[in-house]
Amino acid sequence: MSLDIWMRENPLTYVWIGSYAVAFAIFAVEIAMVVHKRKITLQQVRLMREASEED
Amino acid sequence: MAINWFKYSAPTTFYPLAGKLIPWFAVSSAILFAIGLYIGFVVAPADATQGEFYRIIFIHVPSSIISMLLYMVMAGYAALGLIFNTRLSSMMASAIAPTGALFAFISLWTGALWGKPMWGAWWVWDARLTSELILLFLYLGFISLHASIDDPRRADRASALLAIVGSVNVPIIYFSVKWWNTLHQGSTIKYSGTSMHVAMQQAMFTMLAACWLYAIVIALTRVRSIILDREKNTKWINELDEVRS
């Protein structure tokens, strides 16, 4: 019940925290994951290259 | 000027091209997000009936549209990969799927947050929300099928077939859910019912473009990692600048 009252009194805060902040947090996590994946893959490829050069 | 599009369907040429395009798309996506939020929260007036709550529309509607569009794009790439046996198309399909699932999730989440002040309930079995939920299930099915097959070739082809079957089913599911919903006389949001202010439309289209560019950036970055991973034994990968350094 208290959430309902708070919501009516601060609609913009509700909209911002509830949907936009969550959406942008999801975007941020996805970007971090994609960048991390790229870093890991590059590392692997470099390692394989070095290993094959040593042979 | 005739551009040879097939040239870019080979990973060798696509990889550097995508690398060059990503920063541009990323910057324009960020700018459009800023403009869209500015118009949506400063320029656009509060809605007569829904007050400030309607401003969720600027993230809710674009993410729903993008999630559906991405499914179609994904199924299209999957079909290309299956029919013409092009490696890059299958890689694109698997790069798009997680982003599509996340957009479907954002759409459901913001829909629930919009529903609470409007209907007094977090979840209403509205036709659109229900179809979006099923779309999320279809994405999750695609991702889990792709993830549980070890052989990348079989994974690509099997999940491509699933994506095509899913895309044939999407309209059937949508209409059956809509029909089910009218049968039970559930409440529906009427976006078109309230007259939309020009600034509201501008904000929505700007946010839609921003989300679309964001999806492109993420998909391209992800597909670059996939290309690197799948082709790591080839010569051209080993001669790339970022690999040599």
Added chain:
Amino acid sequence: MKKLSLLSLLILVVRRDLVLAMRRRADVLTTLIFFVMVVSLFPLGVGPEIDMLRKMAPGVLWVAALLASMLSLGRLFSADYLDGTLEQMLLAPQSLSVLVLGKMASHWMVSGLPLVLLTPVLGLQFDMSVPAIGVLMLTLLLGTPVLSMVGAIGAALTLGLRGGGVLLSLLVLPLCIPVLIFGTGAVQAVTSGLNVSAHLSLMGALLVLALVFTPWVTAQALRISME
């Protein structure tokens, strides 16, 4: 090997699979017992008010039928896959789509048809009226073949995978939603005195669509999984 006519090929496959199923009667019975158990659990879960149960009955029976058919789908191709028969079927100069259709048909006879026949008993448990039970049986008769056919695509795609059973349900259940909606909708229409022909025609349309496309798609899926 001489090329058989399509119809005799179909009959041959159906007979073979039925004989195999009869040799392993326990499998068939497990599905049935599962169906009865799930349906009987609902009153225990939601309480014995007969009005509510009567309203819920079509949905409960349909969802239980959906889950029961998922349960048996894993076996559709796996036994043939493990002993190499499936590979021979792929190599055989016969139409793979027809072979697959035969397997779908026998799967339905073994796992779908018994559910339809059991429905009146379970319907009475939920105090459904006789016309409602009749329509429910009719929708199950039209709908369970679609479940077998759409499920076969999933079974072919997940052939030989780790955790195939759960994955199979994840893939197939969303695709079965239209059948569920029209199936339960028809029963609700008849209990509220409306015409059921719209629901039944739509289910018939789904059945025809599935009959035309799913054997071919499943054949493609098998080729992908077996190469």
